[in-house]
Amino acid sequence: MTAPTLPVRQGRDAGLLPVPWRRMAWVTWRQHRIALAGVAALLGALAVYLWLSGLQVHHAYAAAAACRPAFSPACQGLLSGAHGTDATAHEIAALLQAVPVLIGAFAGAPVLARELETGTFRYAWTQGMGRWRWTVAKLVLLAVTLAAAAGAFGVLFSWYFSPIVASGDETPYLATVFDLHTVALAAWTLAAFAIGALAGMLIRRVVPALAATIAAWSGLAITTAAVLRPHYLTPLVSTNPSPKGSAWIISQWYTQGRKPVSQSVISQVLEKDPLQHVGPYDVKYAIGPLQYLARHGYTSWISYQPASRFWTFQWIEGGWLLALSALLIATAIWLVRRRAA
């Protein structure tokens, strides 16, 4: 050992401060800039398309709304033209379902899996930064960036879809539309990223981790839409078969007096309805099946979520997904800290 180097090193030991967190910003950017650029390119291209398409939707609905007299054939033509854009909007929404999982999984799964698969974790986790801080910084930075980008895209989608919802033709709770609005889109993207990060740590290989992430995320999304979402708040109950606004009808049932009546009984009653054979909208016998049932002492009920609860629902979904994502990311960090190599 040479004497001159020793005092310097002892000085380094005294009051050892960790490597500053901010250095991880460059590290994260440099190592994930291709993924981030891919996300930016995908969202950018979709945003341009959504904006152009959205202008058409807005113009069509504005023209139909401004048309006078409203029931003239010309105005009806404009209205049906506006409704024609709905179909396109739904096709777009169906395609956009893949966006959060694509972004989240492709950015999230490789963060840890690639290090473990290629062995570079032996480099990365033995530097002065320490593997715990390395992991926290990377996952948090990427998660926040992706969620913010997805949220911004969700704002654009909310704008795009607003005339269709405002017209009252559609419920904004529709499964393929609800999850594309600002809060839900950010939250679902974050969830995909968090699932990807944890799957990468557990599976330790990029491609299987990606596949597992897509499967797990899809399962969660479908379960949420089908099972969880209707129960975020207790549904309202009404005998009015079409509540005002764009409500989300959860279920429908019948009673006679106070007793519930099964669907098969109702079908039998309606079988006897002479009007059924002519058709419910026959002008001469203008009486719908509900009125017919009402005359025979049956009451129709619905439970529904009113349109006014839409943003509450968005925040409830965003809230629990944020909590879930934080838990998954924390688990991934804990695993890195605990069981490396």
Add this chain to the structure above:
Amino acid sequence: MDMIETSGLGKRYGRTWALRECTLAIPAGRVTALVGPNGAGKSTLLNLAVGLAAPTAGGVRVLGGHTAGSVAALDGIAFVAQDTPVYKNLSAADMLHLTRSLNRGFDQPFAKARLGELGIALKQKAGKLSGGQRAQLALTLALARRPRLLVLDEPMAMLDPIARHDFMASVMAATAADGVSVVLSSHVLAELERVTDYLILVSGGRVQVAGEVGDLLASHRVLTGPAEGDRYAGRPVVHARRAEGRARLLVRVPAADPVPPGWQAHPAGLEELVLGYLRESGGVARPGRSHAGQEVAK
């Protein structure tokens, strides 16, 4: 001060003990060779020392008492892992920047100058470098951190003889200039023999021998004598080999120990000593080519 100190250290993967009951103290200021066959537990020991793995049993302290993997330990130890992993899509310059960002201290001028001497262009992608260049890049990154301890896991396994020579020369130059302690593992002793001060033999997950090379050589000798001489005056025989009516024994005795009549004593070479211990431990030693033909199963 001890650079690496273990007590009863063990690591189990599933049901297999990769390393067990390892008690060691590797002194500072030495070039320590960790030698043993493949799968002996060398990488496990090094991974435990740099904090990449957590012990199943016992403990490991580094740099004079710091917990392995702690901030102070990471700060003072540079680790070059087996197969020298680098980010293939990053350039050499990016790797320098990355390592500088991830550490408190980094000697950028030294690193740039060293890559220049090695003829590694800064723009070159790490994935496009030859095995030797990649190992040199990894070594440069490690040395530029100005570590107190440099840990190299099988650094030369993938290198051709010229690259091995250059690599070891670089390590030795750094130790001479900087006083950095070095621990390196290898399953071949040949290129380490000249440079090693301290030797640890690992086989079958256990430490067989550990000590200063000078002490080990002084306390062992080779004796040749009659083949029927099963024991050698009660002295501990490390390894015995019989061929053509003669016995060749590696024994652990002090230098002043008298040689019994009918026997001739020779000083033990490091390679013979290593092979003797590894054969005796049942490890699959990489035989030196010169011994392979003569060997007779005991």
